[in-house]
Amino acid sequence: MKVFYASTLFGAMSLAAAIDEGRFGDGRRVLIVSNNAAIPEVSVPLDGTPGFAALRSRFEAVHSWNELIAPLHPSDWRARVIEVPMLERLVRARWGLDGVEELVLESIAVAPARTVAGLVRDCPITVYSDGLMSYGPTRDPLPAEIFRRIGRLLHLDLVPGLTPLLLSEYGVPPEILPDAAFLSIVDQVAATAPTMPAGRAMILGQYLSALEIVTPEEEAGLHESMLAALAARGYTEVVFKPHPAAGRRHAQLLRPAAERLGVRLSVAGESVPAEVCFAALRPELVVGCFSTGLVTAARYFGLQVASFGAGLVLERLTPYENSNRIPATIVDAMLPRMSAEGAIDRPPAVDLPALVRAVGYCMQAEAYPELRPSGITFDPRYFRRKRLETLGLTARPTVLTRLRRKIRATL
Numbered sequence: 001m002k003v004f005y006a007s008t009l010f011g012a013m014s015l016a017a018a019i020d021e022g023r024f025g026d027g028r029r030v031l032i033v034s035n036n037a038a039i040p041e042v043s044v045p046l047d048g049t050p051g052f053a054a055l056r057s058r059f060e061a062v063h064s065w066n067e068l069i070a071p072l073h074p075s076d077w078r079a080r081v082i083e084v085p086m087l088e089r090l091v092r093a094r095w096g097l098d099g100v101e102e103l104v105l106e107s108i109a110v111a112p113a114r115t116v117a118g119l120v121r122d123c124p125i126t127v128y129s130d131g132l133m134s135y136g137p138t139r140d141p142l143p144a145e146i147f148r149r150i151g152r153l154l155h156l157d158l159v160p161g162l163t164p165l166l167l168s169e170y171g172v173p174p175e176i177l178p179d180a181a182f183l184s185i186v187d188q189v190a191a192t193a194p195t196m197p198a199g200r201a202m203i204l205g206q207y208l209s210a211l212e213i214v215t216p217e218e219e220a221g222l223h224e225s226m227l228a229a230l231a232a233r234g235y236t237e238v239v240f241k242p243h244p245a246a247g248r249r250h251a252q253l254l255r256p257a258a259e260r261l262g263v264r265l266s267v268a269g270e271s272v273p274a275e276v277c278f279a280a281l282r283p284e285l286v287v288g289c290f291s292t293g294l295v296t297a298a299r300y301f302g303l304q305v306a307s308f309g310a311g312l313v314l315e316r317l318t319p320y321e322n323s324n325r326i327p328a329t330i331v332d333a334m335l336p337r338m339s340a341e342g343a344i345d346r347p348p349a350v351d352l353p354a355l356v357r358a359v360g361y362c363m364q365a366e367a368y369p370e371l372r373p374s375g376i377t378f379d380p381r382y383f384r385r386k387r388l389e390t391l392g393l394t395a396r397p398t399v400l401t402r403l404r405r406k407i408r409a410t411l
Contacts, residue, residue, distance in 0.1 A: 002027060003097060004059070004104040005116055007034045007074075008244055009051050009273050010292075011106050013189060014128055016055045017181040018154055024102065024126075029058060030095065034065040034074045034112050037245040038210055049271035051189040063095050065112055074112040079119060088119045106130045108150070108167075109139040117146050127167060129155030131292030134164040134174075135356055136326030137364040142170070156182055158295050159330060162353055165360045169367045183300060186275045196280045197266030199239035201230045204274060204288030207246040213316050213324065222309045223250060224257040225340050226287050229308065231261040232342030235285070238263050241277055241293075242270040278303060287338055289313060290324070290331040298335070306338035307331050311381065320387050321363045329359050329382055355382065362387050 002024050006012040012031075018024065037043040046052060047062050056062070068091070069077050079087050092098060100123045105113040108127045117125060127150055134155045142150075147170045155164055157176045164174045203226050209216040223240075230238055238258070240251050251267040258265035268277050274293035278286070278301045286297040289309045297303040310332035317325050333355055336344045354373070359382055361371035378388055388394040 001097070001100050002029050002102045002104065003032065003100050003120060004029065005032045005034070005065075005113055006046060006106065007036050007112075008130070009046055009049055009189070009271065010275070011128070011130055012046060012052065012055050013185045013273065013275075014154070014156065014177065014182065015104065016058050017177050017185045018128065019058050020184070021178060021181045023154065023175070023177075024104070027101065028060050030061045030063065030097065031059040032063050032065050032095075032116065036075050036112070038207075040066055040073070043245070044271045050192055050194055050269075051272065051276065054188040054192045055185070061095070065116070068094065074115075076111065078111055078115050084118060088121060091119050102126060103149075104128060107133075108146070109142065114142075114146070117149075121145070123149070124151050125149045126151060127153050127172070129153065129164065129166070132158060132290075132295060132327035132330055133323055134166045135159065135162055135330060136323055137165045137360045137368060138167055138169065139321075139323045141367070147172075156296075158292065158299060159334070159352070162330075162356060165326075165356070165368065165371075179300065186273075186279055186300075189273065190276045190279045193272055193276050193280065194269060196272075196277060197239050197268060199237045199264075199266050199281065200283060201233075201235040201237075201285045201287065202239045202241055202268075202277065202281065202283040203227065203230070204286060204291040204293045205240060205242045205246055205250045206289055206291055207243045208289065208313065210246065211324070213313055218312075220250065220253045222289065222312075223254050226308050226338075227254060227257055227263060227265070228261060229338050229340055229342040230285070230287065231263050233285075236263055237266070239266045239268055239277070239281065239283065241268045241272075241274055243291075244270050246270065275300065290328040292327065294331055294335055304336075306336045306344050308338045310337070314381060320384060325363060326356060326359060330356065332381070350379075351376075355379075359383070362391060362393075365391055 004015055033046040035045045065074055102124050103120050104126045106128055107113045107130055150172050153167050153172050153174045208214045209219040242251055275296050278297050286303050286305045287308055288294045294305045298305045310328050313328045333350050336346050338344050357371045358373035361368050389396045
């Protein structure tokens with residue numbers, strides 16, 4: 001028996017691609033699904049989305065983590081050490097998980113995946129990527145009873161030439177999922193998707209305020225600025241694709257701005273993966289902040305893309321170790337940027353693998369000492385002065401320099 005865990009349709013599509021490629025062999029397959037939205041009760045669970053019907057046949061059984069631990073939230077609840085043996089027996093008995101040969105998880109460093117790993121023990125673990133975050137360092141140290149079980153990291157080749165840092169400190173080898181396998185799954189899900197709204201351009205929403213990167217007002221302002229920039233480029237029909245965890249609130253806030261700008265705004269279903277929208281709509285331009293969808297749009301569908309607001313996110317991310325830093329860095333350094341006036345410009349040329357390694361080192365220096373950079377220019381857009389000083393990558397300021405900075409700050 002193989003036990004899989006997924007919280008998004010994108011993740012379930014990646015699993016289906018890996019299964020079809022034979023990465024998990026034969027035998028019984030059980031899927032655990034989790035809805036990690038801020039308020040799961042008012043959002044559609046993964047197995048309730050229309051597209052899941054195209055994936056359902058890969059699994060003999062599907063179980064809901066939310067239902068099992070209700071009314072607790074999947075992202076918050078963790079079993080106490082003293083409770084683990086008892087809860088392990090209960091989970092295995094409830095879902096018939098005897099003889100588990102392999103456990104397949106996303107986002108292994110955080111709950112609920114880490115919680116599941118602690119309760120379904122004594123079997124190897126495969127981790128699969130949840131997007132651009134796989135190119136960043138492991139968010140939190142893993143206990144030995146978990147990292148010693150991890151045998152591989154499956155990931156899409158989103159940025160060719162870039163090797164994932166995730167789990168590399170534990171010697172976990174990465175394995176690439178073929179593009180063709182994933183795109184075949186996208187086509188299967190697209191065939192079951194509801195009718196898509198029309199639009200020549202698309203905005204990808206995220207949930208930045210829920211992550212406390214920006215305020216709700218600032219996030220709404222970002223969306224309005226994206227829409228105004230598209231209007232300045234002559235687009236009068238725009239599709240807004242909400243993030244699955246964000247619901248439709250962002251779209252509702254955007255409608256008044258669309259009316260003022262004379263733009264007809266359509267909203268794609270939040271449970272429909274962005275990749276399905278790309279395949280069905282083929283928009284001329286896709287705009288977003290630092291969504292993985294920007295990369296899949298360009299990489300797999302050949303669409304024109306532009307980032308908007310990634311610089312603001314890089315300024316706001318705290319602490320420096322925030323796991324969104326690498327996705328924001330990759331998008332900002334690699335993809336064209338759109339200005340508030342609608343102009344699209346390429347970012348300055350950069351050695352992306354060297355940049356990602358350097359940022360990864362600064363995020364988790366103790367875990368990745370071999371990545372310590374030398375001979376590179378530390379662009380302040382991606383590196384903070386205090387962080388560089390702490391790591392000895394730049395000289396600490398003298399007392400006189402610090403005094404001058406304080407004086408300038410008060411002027």
